[in-house]
Amino acid sequence: MTAGLESRSTLRVRYAETDAMGVVHHATYPVWFxxxxxxxxxxxxxxxxEVEARGYYLMLSGLxxxxxxxxRYDDLLTLVTRxxxxxxxxxxxxxxxxxxxxEGGDLLATGETRHIATDRSYRPARLPEDVLRALQGAGQG
Structure with missing residues (x-):
């Protein structure tokens, strides 16, 4: 991943997120994302x-x-998002x-989601300048 702002989320695998083999089900990862x-x-x-209250949705277009x-069940995970x-x-x-x-852990999965900004009628819409600036600043490093 490129440099820039990252967010770290701590997750503990719940039993309901695992399959019969005790492994996290593949469909759980997009929920974590x-x-x-x-x-x-x-x-x-x-x-x-707040973004939605301003009339914009970030609809998923790709995963x-x-x-x-x-x-596995009860693993303590770190999700890094950029x-x-x-x-x-x-x-x-x-x-x-x-x-x-x-720093020293095991990389379990990587992923990407793509989104399109829409208005309340689900038509593609340009994001407000302040939102664009904040997101562009987060992607720079």
Missing amino acids: EVGRSDLMRDLGLPYA NVEYRRAA VASVRSRTLTFRYEVWRGLP
């Missing part, structure tokens, strides 16, 4: 609730997850899921 995205937006002073190692790219109507977030801390 949402946690990281929400935390990063909050860290930027742009909570999703990718690369699984490297299994996470802004990868920002344009007037689109943005991309990148994620790393670590067992333990990135």
